[in-house]
Amino acid sequence: MAIKKFDTKALDLILEKMIETVGDSKDEIFRIGEECRTDYESITDELTEIKRKVAQIINDGDKLDIRVRKARLRLSEVSKRFKDYSEEQVREAYEVAHKLQMDLTMARQLEKQLREKRDDLERRLIGLNETIERADHLVSQISVVMNYMMSDIRQMGEALETAKEKQDFGLKIIAAQEDERKRLSREIHDGPAQMMANVMMRSDLIEKIYKERGTDEAIQEIKRMKKMVRSALYEVRRIIYDLRPMALDDLGLIPTLKKYLQTIEEYHRTTRIQFTNIGDDRRLPSNYEVALFRIIQESVQNALKHADAMTIQVKLEIKKDHIMAVIKDDGKGFDMTESKPESFGLLGIRERVALLEGELTIHSKIGTGTLVILQIPMNL
Numbered sequence: 001m002a003i004k005k006f007d008t009k010a011l012d013l014i015l016e017k018m019i020e021t022v023g024d025s026k027d028e029i030f031r032i033g034e035e036c037r038t039d040y041e042s043i044t045d046e047l048t049e050i051k052r053k054v055a056q057i058i059n060d061g062d063k064l065d066i067r068v069r070k071a072r073l074r075l076s077e078v079s080k081r082f083k084d085y086s087e088e089q090v091r092e093a094y095e096v097a098h099k100l101q102m103d104l105t106m107a108r109q110l111e112k113q114l115r116e117k118r119d120d121l122e123r124r125l126i127g128l129n130e131t132i133e134r135a136d137h138l139v140s141q142i143s144v145v146m147n148y149m150m151s152d153i154r155q156m157g158e159a160l161e162t163a164k165e166k167q168d169f170g171l172k173i174i175a176a177q178e179d180e181r182k183r184l185s186r187e188i189h190d191g192p193a194q195m196m197a198n199v200m201m202r203s204d205l206i207e208k209i210y211k212e213r214g215t216d217e218a219i220q221e222i223k224r225m226k227k228m229v230r231s232a233l234y235e236v237r238r239i240i241y242d243l244r245p246m247a248l249d250d251l252g253l254i255p256t257l258k259k260y261l262q263t264i265e266e267y268h269r270t271t272r273i274q275f276t277n278i279g280d281d282r283r284l285p286s287n288y289e290v291a292l293f294r295i296i297q298e299s300v301q302n303a304l305k306h307a308d309a310m311t312i313q314v315k316l317e318i319k320k321d322h323i324m325a326v327i328k329d330d331g332k333g334f335d336m337t338e339s340k341p342e343s344f345g346l347l348g349i350r351e352r353v354a355l356l357e358g359e360l361t362i363h364s365k366i367g368t369g370t371l372v373i374l375q376i377p378m379n380l
Helices: 008-080 086-152 155-159 163-213 215-241 254-269 285-306 344-355
Strands: 272-277 311-318 322-329 361-364 370-377
Touching: 008 086, 163 215, 254 272, 254 285, 285 311, 285 322, 285 344, 285 370, 311 370, 344 361, 344 370
Parallel strands: 272 311
Antiparallel strands: 311 322, 322 370, 361 370
């Protein structure tokens, strides 16, 4: 049975609805996060006041305890030498001791209540902080999905020729998105999230060290915490570059590629990445910059993940009438004559090159690495 051509306009309408729904969900999660932040600040102020009151009631209680002990001694003395004191003095000694004891009991009860409230507020702050982190994480993930949908998916309907190809490509997109979500979730959980949790614990430890051991040891602990924060910041920046560098829109392709490849090289310490620009250093239309960045990014990631390359060379040439990019690695390569399903990454590269009416050439042999060459005409 023949497969009918898919209505690309219907696909665009579906995507528009999907983007709108995802955007509404993102706004709702963001609102929840902002409300939690407001509650967090309010509870933090309340907790500060409670801690002040606890300190004050402890101080007052300690002073009152001294007065109670003195009153008890006075009452004990009067009781032992009952005949030496008047009835009025005996009654006064008893009433004073009784009143101070009642005041101390009430003070200790109030202290207990304030401590319980303090502990409850601290637990609430921990819960709010976790909710804020989850909300921020979800907003970030949704933003990634929306950017991907708006920048890439709308072009797929025009790029694919038949409904069968659309179905196969769509299934691969879903699988790749799920893999990307899992990877992002794992990287953020194992990296920045874990580090920031440790920072929270160390902040409490610093306060304890300062009180128990003094300023010098507290300062040393602060330095260690700063190192952890710096590491967490590096991990966040690396993850952002893996998704879509913000510098691509601000600075253009060449500076962003340099920074991205430098960041990847720092992260994969066993692999050297060389970048050379032998053409014009100028801005390109946004669709060209995004496509070229994604193609080079995917090629470099393939060399890192699958080829076990020690050296990766990236060369870019931008001329007036064409663009040429070469990505070469010294990895283990693969047998191009072997028939196997094409990966999503390679399929994505081919689709991007085709959308720009370019040509893609791949050379590889087992043990000799891989060479990727793409040429794109500048039809401007």
